[in-house]
Amino acid sequence: xxxxxxxxxxxxxxxxxxxxxxxxxxxxxxxxxxxxxxxxxxxxxxxxxxxxxxxxxxxxxxxxxxxxxxxxxxxxxxxxxxxxxxxxxxxxxxxxxxxxxxxxxxxxxxxxxxxxxxxxxxxxxxxxxxxxxxxxxxx
Amino acid sequence: xxxxxxxxxxxxxxxxxxxxxxxxxxxxxxxxxxxxxxxxxxxxxxxxxxxxxxxxxxxxxxxxxxxxxxxxxxxxxxxxxxxxxxxxxxxxxxxxxxxxxxxxxxxxxxxxxxxxxxxxxxxxxxxxxxxxxxxxxxxxxxxxxxxxxxxxxxxxxxxxxxxxxxxxxxxxxxxxxxxxxxxxxxxxxxxxxxxxxxxxxxxxxxxxxxxxxxxxxxxxxxx
Numbered sequence: 001x002x003x004x005x006x007x008x009x010x011x012x013x014x015x016x017x018x019x020x021x022x023x024x025x026x027x028x029x030x031x032x033x034x035x036x037x038x039x040x041x042x043x044x045x046x047x048x049x050x051x052x053x054x055x056x057x058x059x060x061x062x063x064x065x066x067x068x069x070x071x072x073x074x075x076x077x078x079x080x081x082x083x084x085x086x087x088x089x090x091x092x093x094x095x096x097x098x099x100x101x102x103x104x105x106x107x108x109x110x111x112x113x114x115x116x117x118x119x120x121x122x123x124x125x126x127x128x129x130x131x132x133x134x135x136x137x138x139x
Numbered sequence: 140x141x142x143x144x145x146x147x148x149x150x151x152x153x154x155x156x157x158x159x160x161x162x163x164x165x166x167x168x169x170x171x172x173x174x175x176x177x178x179x180x181x182x183x184x185x186x187x188x189x190x191x192x193x194x195x196x197x198x199x200x201x202x203x204x205x206x207x208x209x210x211x212x213x214x215x216x217x218x219x220x221x222x223x224x225x226x227x228x229x230x231x232x233x234x235x236x237x238x239x240x241x242x243x244x245x246x247x248x249x250x251x252x253x254x255x256x257x258x259x260x261x262x263x264x265x266x267x268x269x270x271x272x273x274x275x276x277x278x279x280x281x282x283x284x285x286x287x288x289x290x291x292x293x294x295x296x297x298x299x300x301x302x303x304x305x306x307x308x309x310x311x312x313x314x315x316x317x318x319x320x321x322x323x324x325x326x327x328x329x330x331x332x333x334x335x336x337x338x339x340x341x342x343x344x345x346x347x348x349x350x351x352x353x354x355x356x357x358x359x360x361x362x
Contacts, residue, residue: 003203003207006207007207007210007211010211011211025182025185025186025189026186026189027189028189028190028192028193029185029186029188029189030189031189031192032185032188032189032192033185033188033189035192036155036156036157036185036188039157040157040161040164043157043160043161043272044161044245047160047161047271047272078186078190081186081187081190082190085187085190085191085194096152096187096191097191099152099153099156099158100152100155100156100187100188100191100192101191101192101195103156103157103158104158105153105158105159105160105343106149106153106158106295107294107343117294117295117321117322118321118322118323121147121149121321122149124148124149124152125147125148125149125152128148128149128151128152128184128187129148131183131187132148132180132183
């Protein structure tokens with residue numbers, strides 16, 4: 001499935017390359033959104049076999065002229081965020097990576113690491129707030 | 140709609156990561172439609188995802204890589220640029236005079252007038268959507284001044300207020316607000332007295348009711 005989705009994402013990136021706007025987001029964020037949205041669309045199809053795919057709504061930031069999706073990523077904020085990610089405490093970094101790179105729910109993470117669900121949510125929340133304070137800039 | 144109660148940042152991370160069930164995404168996106176503060180946080184969470192993706196080292200299997208590259212070339216030759224048809228989308232929305240939030244359409248219907256409410260208790264009606272992922276996705280209508288039975292949770296609950304308002308131990312929740320609750324919360328939502336309160340909720344585990352009447356209702360409603 002991962003290889004198929006990767007191929008689908010590459011195809012989508014190629015087809016929609018003219019839509020990439022570097023003033024709206026970095027290339028890596030744009031590619032991440034495409035791959036993530038394809039993954040969600042696949043889950044939706046699997047969960048509604050025979051369902052009417054045309055009624056699925058667009059994902060946030062698609063078809064939405066939202067100033068928050070245009071001003072969030074300056075180069076300075078990008079570099080700063082990368083450094084902050086590298087400096088996350090080991091456990092918080094592990095949980096964040098399990099969320100993003102393995103698409104695991106809080107419950108799945110809690111079962112895998114043997115921690116209470118509330119603790120997992122709290123650690124992910126703290127990690128994100130730690131990252132977020134550096135990224136937000138005045139619009 | 141401008142809400143005062145927002146999504147838990149941990150939930151936004153899961154939304155950005157693609158780690159929520161489709162039914163949970165429907166409720167989260169309903170909130171995002173009306174909440175610029177949470178959309179801003181989501182953009183940041185997606186930025187984190189982009190950086191983590193860029194930091195990944197590719198696992199290289201040369202033979203498979205060549206095979207995949209050739210397959211991709213073939214597909215690029217077959218595909219033409221696809222464009223959605225905005226006219227279709229606009230007319231579809233115009234045909235719906237009183238639309239539900241768009242993320243809920245696949246689970247319920249497009250228009251409020253098409254909803255078929257089911258009575259479950261005095262002053263309480265609900266509609267449960269089919270949710271193949273195992274989550275419980277419901278629309279809930281509580282009459283003015285009426286309440287849900289006191290209950291706890293075995294998992295998380297997300298409740299987005301669509302119309303009206305309610306209050307409980309967590310505070311006052313009005314249209315546009317979302318309650319992002321863990322399994323440690325016990326509450327009894329009470330609708331405000333001026334109009335019915337309509338919410339959409341998603342639960343990833345059954346509720347815990349105390350009284351036998353409420354437990355009998357739970358058996359009947361599957362909540």
